[in-house]
Amino acid sequence: NAGVTQTPKFRVLKTGQSMTLLCAQDMNHEYMYWYRQDPGMGLRLIHYSVGEGTTAKGEVPDGYNVSRLKKQNFLLGLESAAPSQTSVYFCASSGGYGSSTDTQYFGPGTRLTVL
Amino acid sequence: SQQGEEDPQALSIQEGENATMNCSYKTSINNLQWYRQNSGRGLVHLILIRSNEREKHSGRLRVTLDTSKKSSSLLITASRAADTASYFCARRGSGNTGKLIFGQGTTLQVKP
Numbered sequence: 001n002a003g004v005t006q007t008p009k010f011r012v013l014k015t016g017q018s019m020t021l022l023c024a025q026d027m028n029h030e031y032m033y034w035y036r037q038d039p040g041m042g043l044r045l046i047h048y049s050v051g052e053g054t055t056a057k058g059e060v061p062d063g064y065n066v067s068r069l070k071k072q073n074f075l076l077g078l079e080s081a082a083p084s085q086t087s088v089y090f091c092a093s094s095g096g097y098g099s100s101t102d103t104q105y106f107g108p109g110t111r112l113t114v115l
Numbered sequence: 116s117q118q119g120e121e122d123p124q125a126l127s128i129q130e131g132e133n134a135t136m137n138c139s140y141k142t143s144i145n146n147l148q149w150y151r152q153n154s155g156r157g158l159v160h161l162i163l164i165r166s167n168e169r170e171k172h173s174g175r176l177r178v179t180l181d182t183s184k185k186s187s188s189l190l191i192t193a194s195r196a197a198d199t200a201s202y203f204c205a206r207r208g209s210g211n212t213g214k215l216i217f218g219q220g221t222t223l224q225v226k227p
Contacts, residue, residue: 004157031213033213033214040219041219042217042220043158043217045214045215048212048214050212094213102146102148102163102207102213103148103163104160106157106159107157108156109155109156
């Protein structure tokens with residue numbers, strides 16, 4: 001049981017390049033999330049999904065797109081990377097609505113640098 | 116910002132001492148969670164306390180919740196060097212989406 005995995009672990013992009021971050025979970029969770037973590041800012045929610053085929057905007061969605069074509073995968077795309085998107089990106093999943101399933105399980109993170 | 120406030124931002128103690136971190140929030144909650152993040156790693160869930168609970172224990176961790184003051188505390192007793200990490204509180208956001216709103220975290224250093 002791998003839990004939540006993220007690929008790649010590290011990436012360096014030039015301004016204007018595009019890339020996709022992949023998140024996969026093997027816990028059959030309904031809900032998945034993408035966060036970014038910047039120094040002194042805590043975690044901020046970019047986009048999330050409450051089920052296969054659904055996505056919604058979080059707190060800081062601009063410059064990112066997501067897709068959830070399969071329940072176990074949640075993709076985060078950067079169409080035209082900017083230096084302001086230099087950050088550590090975390091994916092998380094949870095069982096779904098309800099106090100007993102509020103716990104989120106996190107991946108190890110992707111460190112992205114945009115030059 | 117919807118983020119909660121945590122204090123202190125940083126805490127440095129000797130091994131064996133207790134560490135207390137505080138979290139305040141502004142809106143009503145169903146529950147509040149605490150997470151740990153080791154350097155360079157993802158967050159790991161530690162404990163969840165429901166709004167009708169006042170205290171909860173898990174090993175050397177003790178979490179208290181005071182809904183009248185909209186605050187929670189995480190106490191780590193008999194700290195170890197391995198407890199060195201950042202600690203975050205999180206509360207559920209609005210709607211049935213499972214979204215969590217995280218505080219900015221307390222960085223704890225436990226010196227051996």
